[in-house]
Each structure stands twice: as C-alpha cells, then as structure tokens.
Amino acid sequence: MIEQEHWPGKNRRKTPRSHDKFYQIVLALNIFAWVVFVASLIVFHYARPELISGVQEYWGVDGRTDWSMSLSLYLLLLLGFCTILSASLLVMRRLRNRRENDYFGINVVILLAVSVTVLSWILYDMNG
Numbered sequence: 001m002i003e004q005e006h007w008p009g010k011n012r013r014k015t016p017r018s019h020d021k022f023y024q025i026v027l028a029l030n031i032f033a034w035v036v037f038v039a040s041l042i043v044f045h046y047a048r049p050e051l052i053s054g055v056q057e058y059w060g061v062d063g064r065t066d067w068s069m070s071l072s073l074y075l076l077l078l079l080g081f082c083t084i085l086s087a088s089l090l091v092m093r094r095l096r097n098r099r100e101n102d103y104f105g106i107n108v109v110i111l112l113a114v115s116v117t118v119l120s121w122i123l124y125d126m127n128g
Contacts (some may be wrong), residue, residue: 026092033085033111040078040115047071054083067126080118086112 050063089108 018050022096023093026089026096026109029089029092030105030108031079033082033089033108036082036085037111037115040075040082040118043071043078046120047075048097062113072122072126075122076119079115079122082115083112 010114047068049065049067052061052063052065064080086108092111093105
C-alpha cells in the first residue's frame, strides 16, 4: 500500500477547487449556458407575436399575430443548444462529484427545466 506522504501525484481533496482545471471548465460552460439562455430571451422578445391592445384595435393599428419565422429558427436553436449544454453539464458534474459536500449545481437543474419548458411551449404554440 502506498503511503500518502510519498505519493507523487496531486491530492484532489487538498487542492482548492479554483485550481482544478475540470472545475474551471465546468464553471465557464455554466456561465456560457446562462449567456445563451439570456440571448434566447432577447430573441424571444422579437420573435413572438405582438400584443395588440384594445386601443390599437380601436384605432386600426395592425400588429403581427404570428411568430416571426426567421427569428423563430434562431430561438429554437438557442434553446436547443442551451438544453443540450445544461444536460451535459449535469452529467459532467455527476461524474466529478464524489464527496458528500460537493455541490450538485442546482442552477443547472433550473436552467435545464426552464429551457425544456420554454422550448416545448414555443413548439406547441407555433404548431397550434
């Protein structure tokens, strides 16, 4: 049996998480996934049907009542990429977390749930 004092490798339990390359990659991908989600929210604002208020109806102002197809494609791609990225992050965290006090990353779970919900709602609304 090898004694810990003479082992030449790094002890991950004593190494701070900020010095772990895998942790830095997961953190960067997590931030990137949230940036993609915010970008999809911006595209959603411009792709959705316009809200036609009662005043607009009264004055005869026309508004777009269906989805913008050119922007909807980008919206679906962004949300799909966000879903795949957040699911991959969950798998990466699951493979790496081995101790009880390791954080699971609830923000990635929330991001995955919201992106899947919004993606399915938009697909249902476009086809309906």
